[in-house]
Amino acid sequence: MIPPNDYVFNLDPVRIPQKYPGKKYFKGPNAGKYSCNPLGKNPGDLWIIPNVKSNHVEKTEHPCQFPVGLIERLVLSMTNVFDPFLGTGTSIIAAVRHNRKGIGAEIVRGYVEISHRRIEQEIKERYSVR
Numbered sequence: 181m182i183p184p185n186d187y188v189f190n191l192d193p194v195r196i197p198q199k200y201p202g203k204k205y206f207k208g209p210n211a212g213k214y215s216c217n218p219l220g221k222n223p224g225d226l227w228i229i230p231n232v233k234s235n236h237v238e239k240t241e242h243p244c245q246f247p248v249g250l251i252e253r254l255v256l257s258m259t260n261v262f263d264p265f266l267g268t269g270t271s272i273i274a275a276v277r278h279n280r281k282g283i284g285a286e287i288v289r290g291y292v293e294i295s296h297r298r299i300e301q302e303i304k305e306r307y308s309v310r
């Protein structure tokens with residue numbers, strides 16, 4: 181069993197902008213110092229990320245595809261990826277985008293083919309000479 185405190189959580193790569201970035205203490209012992217983290221705040225429990233609807237740029241024929249941005253936040257804050265319900269390969273795209281290893285399993289051959297196409301496209305764009 182994994183001890184409850186033995187987990188990975190990398191907060192800095194997933195911070196979101198503060199409501200008042202650059203705000204500093206006005207008085208008191210911390211006057212002049214930042215009153216909140218200049219790298220941004222914790223994304224919290226409610227994540228507002230548009231879902232993949234019909235006119236979304238990432239949309240494929242899959243009926244319940246996740247947005248890459250959602251998985252990127254998980255990949256960045258946690259670790260390498262194993263996705264046993266791969267669908268269109270969104271989780272592996274997020275892994276490739278952030279130099280993580282990723283493996284997945286998918287039961288529908290057509291979705292595996294879509295995954296291959298999307299992952300190959302991501303690798304090509306990421307490692308092409310610019």
Ligand SMILES: C[S@@+](CC[C@H](N)C(=O)[O-])C[C@H]1O[C@@H](n2cnc3c(N)ncnc32)[C@H](O)[C@@H]1O
Pocket residue numbers: 242244245246247264265266267268269270271285286287288291
């Ligand atoms: C919610 S979808 C995943 C969508 C994916 N996150 C994406 O962005 O494309 C769940 C997927 O799990 C697949 N699936 C269901 N049962 C499975 C099984 N026993 N083994 C592998 N894949 C399975 C389904 O075919 C479906 O594509």
